[in-house]
Amino acid sequence: MLPAGQPKFKRRKADRPDEIVAAALEVFAEKGFAAARLEDIAKRAGVSKGAIYLYFATKEDIFRAVVEQGVAPNLSAVQNILANASADFPDLLRGLVKVLAGVVATTPVGGIVKMVIGESRNFPELAQAWHDQLVRPALAAMTQAIAAAQARGELRPGDPRLHAISLISPLLVGVVWRETFLPVGAEPIDIPALAEQHVELWLRGMLTKSGAAS
Template identity: 60%
Template structure:
């Protein structure tokens, strides 16, 4: 902050971020339907009137949560997928490692669970999640698969279906952690799960699978 700049100005500019962080916490704890704007305002330390200055509805808040706390982490995944000169096997290992780190941060899992559980009643949740998260990863990695096929690294096949196959264990791992671990199920090491799945999947996708472990 520059000398002479009013202190309240920094606080005002910080408020949207604080409200978004509070909304993420409340959504994770209570789900979308049960979350109240009063609860979010109280968690953020602002009045409900102040909250309305930035967000008119819970849907607006959810969209902001996804775009500000989840989607930015996907930029690295897109960057990995779009860079040239990297062997496909190494690319998949990098992407899986990055996604595992994002899940380990604890932000993606609770939001994904909420979308799955409440999107029938609140289809806007699914729409935002699909547009800002799922489509970004699916499109980026599909491009990488197609490029690897053009280079002769990956077997012929629908690139999009390849990506969905790769993503299956990630979804299962997230749901296991968010749904079953809280009731006493043994935790799963998501990083180990994705690392192992990458090696298994690559042996089936690559034209020369013996190079996977090289």
């Protein structure tokens, strides 16, 4: 194995963009966007700084690749769950939130979320990429699934988009708590447990009699 930080010249060139993106995901999550340097990303990826410019023109381009390649693939699992129209809605929802909570709890995506929230004023393109490629399609899919369950009489009336936002809000709170307060000594939050408890509470309030009986 090559020493950390040394260029991996023996690896195929086709592997290097993926290595750069994986390294950038970690560096952005740890340092934020403004403080992350290309030198940091190159060192973490085991390539030279010049090698980065062979694949990415700017740091913003690297971030877009992080969203597309490092984070967005998790969206496919979410969309597959929501596309299963034949599934019992409570089980579908439990499965969905379990996947989302698992991603938040086991990957650096929480640090990226904090970065986007904290630096979007100075770098609005970060929020734009995150919204367009992740938030908007995921929220649309969840909104559609809730609206379909309402049409079947399984869920109570209400704006399905607002219901979808209320479902995922605890995950965002859990991420902000972990990334902001945990480092200064706050008591940790079990994000999967928080999500599971919220889903059960949400279902008790939202399911109709026919939905609860199905």
